[in-house]
Structures are given as C-alpha cells and as structure tokens.
Amino acid sequence: xxxxxxxxxxxxxxxxxxxxxxxxxxxxxxRLYWYRQTLGxxxxxxxxxxxxxxxxxxxLLSDRFSAERPKGSFSTLxxxxxxxxxxxxxxxxxxxxxxxxxxxxxxxGTRLTVL
Amino acid sequence: DQQVKQNSPSLSVQEGRISILNCDYTNxxxxxxxxxxxxxAEGPTFLISISSIKDKNEDGRFTVxxxxxxxxxxxxxxxxxxxxxxxYFCAATFGNEKLTFGTGTRLTIIP
Numbered sequence: 001x002x003x004x005x006x007x008x009x010x011x012x013x014x015x016x017x018x019x020x021x022x023x024x025x026x027x028x029x030x031r032l033y034w035y036r037q038t039l040g041x042x043x044x045x046x047x048x049x050x051x052x053x054x055x056x057x058x059x060l061l062s063d064r065f066s067a068e069r070p071k072g073s074f075s076t077l078x079x080x081x082x083x084x085x086x087x088x089x090x091x092x093x094x095x096x097x098x099x100x101x102x103x104x105x106x107x108x109g110t111r112l113t114v115l
Numbered sequence: 116d117q118q119v120k121q122n123s124p125s126l127s128v129q130e131g132r133i134s135i136l137n138c139d140y141t142n143x144x145x146x147x148x149x150x151x152x153x154x155x156a157e158g159p160t161f162l163i164s165i166s167s168i169k170d171k172n173e174d175g176r177f178t179v180x181x182x183x184x185x186x187x188x189x190x191x192x193x194x195x196x197x198x199x200x201x202x203y204f205c206a207a208t209f210g211n212e213k214l215t216f217g218t219g220t221r222l223t224i225i226p
C-alpha cells in the first residue's frame with residue numbers, strides 16, 4: 001500500500017454533464033476527506049466520512065454534489081449538471097482515528113475541467 | 116473570511132541559506148497546525164506539524180515555530196535545497212478534523 005489513490009487524474013466534460021470521481025484511502029484509515037482547490041487558492045474542505053458515515057458537509061457542497069462511502073473503504077464524489085465554476089482540483093485525504101497528531105495524507109487529486 | 120493567511124505569495128532564497136515562511140491565523144480555537152508542500156499536478160505532501168501546547172517542533176531541516184499570542188507560525192528550512200522549490204501551504208484545525216488552509220507561498224531556491 002503506497003498511499004491515497006484517486007481516479008481519474010484528469011476529467012474534461014461539457015457543462016451540464018454528470019461526473020464521478022473515486023478515492024481509495026490508505027488501508028485501515030477510517031476517516032476520509034474531500035477538498036477542492038482552485039487556482040491561486042489553498043484547498044477548501046468539502047466533506048468528510050468516519051467509516052461509512054458522512055459527518056460534516058461544507059456550505060460549498062451544493063445540492064448538485066453528493067459523496068458516498070458505502071462500505072467504509074473507497075469513496076465517490078459525484079457532481080451533477082456540471083457548471084464552469086466547478087472546474088478545480090478535487091483532492092481526497094485520509095487518516096487514522098485518533099487525537100491530535102494524526103495527519104491527513106492526500107492523494108494526487110482529480111483535475112476537472114468543465115467546458 | 117480568511118481564517119488562515121499567508122501574506123507572501125512568493126519567496127526566493129539562495130541555496131544553502133535559510134527559508135522562512137510565515138502564516139497568520141485568526142481563529143483562537145485552532146489547536147493543531149500543519150505545513151504541506153505541493154508540487155504541480157500532485158496532492159499536498161505533509162511536512163511537519165505542531166500542537167498548540169508547544170511553541171517549537173523540529174524535524175531534520177524543518178522547524179515550525181508557533182506564537183500563540185500573536186496567532187503566528189513560521190516554517191524554517193535550513194539549509195535550503197533546490198528540491199525545496201514548491202508551493203507551501205499552512206493549515207490549521209480544531210479537533211483534528213477538517214483542515215483550513217492558507218493560500219500558499221511559492222518558494223524558489225536559487226542555485
């Protein structure tokens with residue numbers, strides 16, 4: 001196991017289409033996070049899971065966005081009816097359960113371009 | 116509302132010298148701080164972290180200093196190497212869940 005993986009790495013879509021991204025966390029990491037990064041900005045929190053439970057969602061996560069982690073392992077992030085403003089790098093991170101000192105490890109990201 | 120700020124978008128440092136990257140925060144509830152390094156087309160890579168109960172943490176060439184009264188932290192890299200050229204993000208968290216990131220500082224090490 002070498003780290004968090006994300007697929008696809010790049011996605012180009014037309015406005016109005018639906019897209020789905022996948023994240024595979026580090027084995028045995030029970031917490032999984034989604035972030036979005038736009039040009040010139042730092043990553044912004046979208047949502048996170050503890051096992052299969054989605055515990056928090058950001059205001060950035062509009063009704064067009066849905067995330068799942070059905071078996072507490074991999075997660076998917078779906079964007080419906082994509083808009084040009086959805087163009088960004090979507091990052092996934094995972095960490096083990098624990099207190100302060102547990103670090104979030106990031107995957108390589110999925111770059112979405114909406115035409 | 117930018118709770119974590121990195122006011123220097125870029126920094127150039129001669130190879131072998133010290134690089135100092137700065138970060139300010141406004142939320143006094145933050146209890147854990149991290150620095151990540153990011154290369155183009157890659158995800159952020161964890162560098163070093165510090166708990167709010169400490170004022171310094173060191174790991175090899177990297178040292179993070181925390182000044183709680185000033186709500187300021189800094190990352191020192193000594194000596195700077197060409198491979199350190201990247202974008203550096205400061206991040207903060209409360210309760211060790213979601214991270215709040217700054218906008219990043221692009222560090223360029225000049226050979």
